[in-house]
Amino acid sequence: MRAPAILLNVIVAAALGGVVGYRIADRAKTQEITRLQREYDLSVVRERELRAQVQDALAARAVLAEESQRLQADLMERLRRLEDAAARLASPR
Helix, strand or coil: CHHHHHHHHHHHHHHHHHHHHHHHHHHHHHHHHHHHHHHHHHHHHHHHHHHHHHHHHHHHHHHHHHHHHHHHHHHHHHHHHHHHHHHHHHCCC
């Protein structure tokens, strides 16, 4: 008589342990999924920020290249005028 009761208790305990273990594992899995989703969302936001910074840097680089060309043209014009002035001063009168 005792053996069937003990066997029944063991089976019930195993079933309850399985259910509790499954719920704990499911909760841990859900928390891990939530953590990974949050991490992914943050990385997407960071990627967008970095892409915006790259776009800003590219725009600034274009502006600097344009300014550099303008300054180079201005310097070339000044050099040409100085050479003209030097040629006039060096030429015999």
